[in-house]
Amino acid sequence: MLRIFRAVPLADKVLFFFMLTASLSGIFVVREALPQAADVIVEVDGRPVRTAPLSVDGTMAFNGDCGEIQVEIKNSRVRVSEAHCPNKLCVQQGWVSRGVIVCLPNNVVVFIGGRGTGTKKGLDAVTG
Amino acid sequence: MNRLDEIQRAFQSRGGTSFLLGLLLLAVIPSCGDSGRHTYQKSRAMMDTFVTMTVISESRQQSETAIQAAFNSIEEFGCLINFFSATSELSQINKNAGVREVRVSPAAFDLIEKALYVADKSAGAFDPTIGPVMRLWDFHNGVRPPDADIKKNLPLVNYRDVVINKKNSGVFLRKKGMLLDLGGIAKGYAADLAVGALKQHGITAGIVAVGGDVRTFGLRADGTAWNVGIKNPRQTGAKDEIMGTIRLTDKAISTSGDYERYFISDGRRFHHILDPQTGYPSDRARSVSIIARDGVFTDGFDTAVFVLGPRRGLDLIKEINRDFEVDAIIIDVNGVIYETDRVKETIKDAKNL
Incomplete structure (x- = not known):
């Protein structure tokens, strides 16, 4: 084994090492550049209470400030299917595949596909 | 060979x-250099809105500690000035209107002092004592209050009847029934507080959005300024949601719009930005964005300029520009764009505003 190693020209060893590093660093590059595996994170009163994969259909119920709030996952999309807040803006928002659903009266936030807000079009924030 | x-x-x-x-x-x-400065982002529902903090840091640990501290500072502050919470310092002031002076925390006092500065500069176009009239309106259920009620409560709206005592952080409302409502300026101040907390924890670049009140500092991970979109007041779909974008660093931006909370009655739009002189929604503008260093002033003056309309609003901007650098983007009630020199041609999609 050692003899074979010695027989390999130095340039080849360097090349081998280089290619190994390049391919390994590729893993990190991909991990950084691509979004994390799509998850649904539900926060109540600012604390994460449940993380569920977006790929698995189902419903979850949480106790918000205005009573029970129901979150449904179906076909990689999420909606608030039931809430007892006065305006039900969260229910009206309907199905969301990426971004956030906020129910302010309930103090419940549902993040879809990561914890960030998923701001659009390269924007860091929106005013208005 | x-x-x-x-x-x-x-x-x-x-x-x-x-x-x-x-x-x-x-x-x-x-690639090591790039991965050194990461972007971290967290959002939470606070102060009746959605708060997002984005920071640039070399350490996840540092960013998380800083963001948590910033959220805490907003939460504490939100409790002090919550109009609807009976135990807030603001409620104590309101309960003791016409009775006695109430001592408040430094942050609440500072905000009230700045709110009065904005009120004074705008000659009451922004008035933090709008409470008695504001409470009559129910924008969610689209209920218009009787004219007589507005007329009856209007004399209680006057920022000159707020007495502040710097020595002991005391606040006194002269007339019984007066209500201080800091909703028109508190979110911008919260963004300032959050940025202060982030900086205290060693963060040198970031962006804090308390609802539509946004404050930036430092640069993004790619070395460029923060990119903030401005909402189209007459959005018809997902495509025309943003009417323009602006690049900012070490500046705040706030927007007041007639599209945020409103109802239509008899073909007329009733929105939540009331003219303190009349008690009715101001009908001179659709959207006003103000850009300056501090969120508390962008938030306060966007309401003032909205109420004043483009002509008098731009006069006000010119005047306060002597105190500090300030810019404005105004869409008037007919959809006409007004922009100060430093922010010329920010609004690109001007077809349907």
């Missing part, structure tokens, strides 16, 4: 090796 030999020899010699090693280092070092 000769050539190949030459290359092989070069590679086998030390020079060749260090050349390759150098290449390797070149490939690895910049």
Whole structure:
């Protein structure tokens, strides 16, 4: 084994090492550049209470400030299917595949596909 | 053949090796440099809105500690000035209107002092004592209050009847029934507080959005300024949601719009930005964005300029520009765009505003 190693020209060893590093660093590059595996994170009163994969259909119920709030996952999309807040803006928002659903009266936030807000079009924030 | 030999020899010699090693280092070092400064983002529902903090940091640990501290500072502050919470300092002031002075925390006092500055500069176009009239309106259920009720409560709206005592952080409302409502300025102040907390924890770049009140500092991970979109007041779909974008660093931006909370009655739009002189929604503008260093002033003056309309609003901007750098983007009630010189041509999609 050692003899074979010695027989390999130095340039080849360097090349081998280089290619190994390049391919390994590729893993990190991909991990950084691509979004994390799509998850649904539900926060109540600012604390994460449940993380569920977006790929698995189902419903979850949480106790918000205005009573029970129901979150449904179906076909990689999420909606608030039931809430007892006065305006039900969260229910009206309907199905969301990426971004956030906020129910302010309930103090419940549902993040879809990561914890960030998923701001659009390269924007860091929106005013208005 | 000769050539190949030459290359092989070069590679086998030390020079060749260090050349390759150098290449390797070149490939690895910049990626290390990039991964050093990461962007971290967290959002929470607070102060009746959605708060998002984005920071640039070399350490996840540092960013998380800083963001948590910033959220805490907003939460504490939100409790002090919550109009609807009976235990807030603001409610104590309101309960004791016409009775006695109430001592408040430094943050609440500072905000009230600044709110009165905005009120004074705008001659009451922004008035933090709008409470008695504001509470009559129910924008969610689209209920218009009787004219007589507005008329009856209007004399209670006057910022000149707020007495503040800097020595003991005391606040007194002269007339019984007066209500201080800081909703028109508190979110911008919260963004300032959050940025202060982030900086205190060693963060040198970030962006804090308390609803539509946004404050930026430092630069993004790619070394460019923060990119903030401005909402189209007459959005018809997902495509025309943003009417323009602005690049900011170490500046705040706030927007007041007639599209945020409103109802339509008899073909007329009733929105939540009331003219303190009349008690009815101001009908001179659709959207006003103000850009300045502090969120508390962008938030306060966007309401003031909205109420004043483009002509008098721009006069006000010119005047306060003597105190500090300030810019405005105004869409008037007919959809006409007004922009100050430093922010000229920010609004690009001007077809349907």
